Amino acid sequence: MSELLSITTQGHLCHIRLNRPEKKNALTLPLYEGLTTALISADENPDVRVIVLGSTGDSFCSGNDIADFIAAAGRPDAVKIPLLFLHTIASLKKPIIAVVPGAAVGIGTTLLLHCDLVIASDQARFQLPFARLGLVPEGGSSLLIPQLVGHRRAFELLVMGESFSAATARDLGLINQVVMHHSLEDLAMLQAEKLAGLAPEAVRQSKAMLRSYTQSQLEEVMVAEVEQFAARLGSAEAAEALQAFIEKREADFSRF
Template identity: 75%
Template structure:
């Protein structure tokens, strides 16, 4: 289990918290592996009725740790670890409540698409900057986001990749609601507690029914996206974008 995860089970709620606040909870490959195992364990634990996915610090998740990602770029695990995490979170039996206190970028947003209830601070900020990094959408975003908002708005979010507020995220259906920052943890635990108090089999069966039609398609999309994402990682465009990020400069795509 990754050292950057805090896991506590209390009152039938398993809280899995990303705990790398100094890096805005950017995900390393070991964190992906730890998250995958933590989610599987919580889903299999008979004492857990609700999984609460959150973070420490004032950020939710700033996406992939670029340095870690570049270091593993030629390793199969560079895409396999994120894929296994996405396959797991998208197929959990138990309900998942996500709590977003601040920044959510890239997979920090796409993982929310697989949660059942998402509550964000009114100070939270979201971004899906895939094309800006020379990459393509992942996490099932190419399927779910157009279903939520239509092609044109999805194109704006996934290709133009500009940041947007929690209010906009709620309007788009990416999150359920916003809460004042100082009430976020209290309200999230309250909602998770409400879920935990419901008839557990009825909750799990209802979730399964809501996803039954799209589940097989989702798994196919996750695989297809990862194949294209892996190919893009080795492209000159992505190399320029990732190097520019590390060097804290704007990428120059003029030669492509």
């Protein structure tokens, strides 16, 4: 797993970095498992006060690794592994800061909904291309994004699925701050150190209070989303879209 993730602890900060730069940090089932283990470990470590989630290379996370998901489609645990990751990141007791240097696609964007602070480079781009791939929203996005932006804008983001800028993501409330690319790491670490310097139990209790009223509903939604997502993976529409993606061509839905 060490080759897929870079994990370091410095002072009160645990840095977890996706480390598949050659694949734009696309998530595979082993990478989901590694992330889940790393997040739980950091959350349970008494020396850690803040978790920093970042990446190596120019991309943050380009979404699910399509080839890996097609290969794992028949596995009975294929749905459980991403779902456990989502439940884990959504239920962390300690604050998590995401640092986004570049592309954040699909789950690369929806996982940010469960982070407490998100700082992005001015070069970052975001996209939720679920319907374009014959799929449906995941990661709690069908609940959380309409809460943030309303139905019509959520429909635009989750169904039309076009790419949008870091400035737009900030204006929509999906991220907190946009900074110059060359300053991203320094400014993110400054925020992380500030957060780590606050009263740790007060921070944890405040986070729990902010989420307590919606947590059970979010968990139900994430389960339903994953089940529908898995069902869509076996659809003819998704087969066409995913094959088109692999062949680097436009999907043809004219026969459906």
